[in-house]
Amino acid sequence: MTPEHPVPQNVGELYAEHSSWLTGWIRKRLGCHELAADIAQDTFVRLLKKPKYFSNMGEARAFLSTVAKGLYIDQWRRKQIEQAWLESLSHCEEEFYPSAEHSAAMIELICELDMMIAKMPKKVANTLILSQLHGLTYLDIAQRLSVSERMVKRYMAQAMLHCVLLKSDLSL
Amino acid sequence: MTSSQSVTYAHLEAASEWFAVLSDTPVSDIDKAAWQQWMSEDERHRKAWQQVESVSVMFSSFQDNTSQQSAGYVLERTHAVGRRQLLKGALGLAGMASLGWLSWEKTALPSMVAAWRTDFHTSVGEVSSFSLDDGSNVWLNTNSAMAPYYTAAVRHLSLVSGETFVDLDNQDSRPFALSCEQAIVRPRTKNVRFCLRYLPNQQAILAVYKGAVSVALNDSAMKSVNAGESVTFNTESFGDVVPALALYESWIKGLLVVEDMPLSDFVNELNRYRNGYINVDPAVADWRVVGTYPIHNIDVIFGMLESTFPLRVQKTLPWWVSVSAA
Structure with a gap:
């Protein structure tokens, strides 16, 4: 070179x-x-x-x-x-x-969603999917993932923040 | 106003936290009110929330439940595989492990407790008819309850909540009465068809479609109401007698028939049939709605509205719908 x-x-x-x-x-x-x-x-x-x-x-x-x-x-x-x-x-x-x-x-839509969740921690991504696509309650999700309901709520907030940051260019 | 200021990380963080609070149904009234308060505080809160909505709407844009759950399947599976492993697969360095479907169950729908069948009940979104032993029929609209008291001597119905339609066959010799909190309604002719509905602010409305009835208020004022007429009242007094709207009769056939109704009122009407909240942009609230709409398919109604008006209906959360100008 x-x-x-x-x-x-x-x-x-x-x-x-x-x-x-x-x-x-x-x-x-x-x-x-x-x-x-x-x-x-x-x-x-x-x-x-x-x-x-x-x-x-x-x-x-x-x-x-x-x-x-x-x-x-x-x-x-x-x-x-x-x-x-x-x-x-x-x-x-x-x-x-x-x-x-x-x-x-x-x-097409699934690929878009997939891109959004690709870099999320596994439990965070699962929480989002179980709540938004499978319609499970936080209690159900908590039992499924063996975490507290409060944790599920925190995962949801984290997941959404991840998505909006990806879409908004604020992420660095 | 603060509209020129832009949305920061902290706003998006707060909006995401609200999303987490509101995504687990049922949402308490306190949380709903607190969220609305937060929304009203700052233009940037609303902007941040819009961004949350635009993400959330992606999850609810599936055509039906099956598609939505299939998508969940696929994502769970592909996410379980992970990007790094996919890279290996793509490079041909490692074969793809064949993963079974992750176990999952369908959402267990809250089962209705219907033990006490002496009373007539309907849940939100349900319209039911009940037959009485005198050959009459009554219907209950969404989220309503009625206590029947039929004995050898009297026929008495009491509307506990919501809305009822009575088609009375008055061949029976026992006296008939329908009571509500404000008044007692009695037939004045052999056959009567009428609707009685509780309204906000301790009011009720009576609409008569066949024959004539008398309404006796708790404070003893009386009025006769004939077919084609309707009247609102509270415990003390009557409003004006006005023509009966088709709306109070059409619901027994599963239809909302509206003539020149403000969009915001129409949306309130729709909201009685679902758990949740429909937000109407004030800019479109006064648009007039006309037509016949199927009660049991709210998505179809939203579709009809969108094709009639330059409107956009967005389903953001299971219980949250926003209606705004397109």
């Missing part, structure tokens, strides 16, 4: 310079050329939306690989969610079976 290497500042140049390297880098990890090309593409789209300037090639590649990694983890997670959703439908009686359109909307 030569520090004197001229660093391209626009995305077009970055793309020309790094796209085949990035695709290769992802493919080595995922083993699928098509998926790797898609993710590389998405990585540059991110960069187009939020331009960034790099002082050298190493910095550019570090950034690109980090974004790409985030994207393929998201994709992987999305696949897990889709699969889990389909499995949950197998518990469903025929008359309640949702349409494909409804399923797609559901998966």
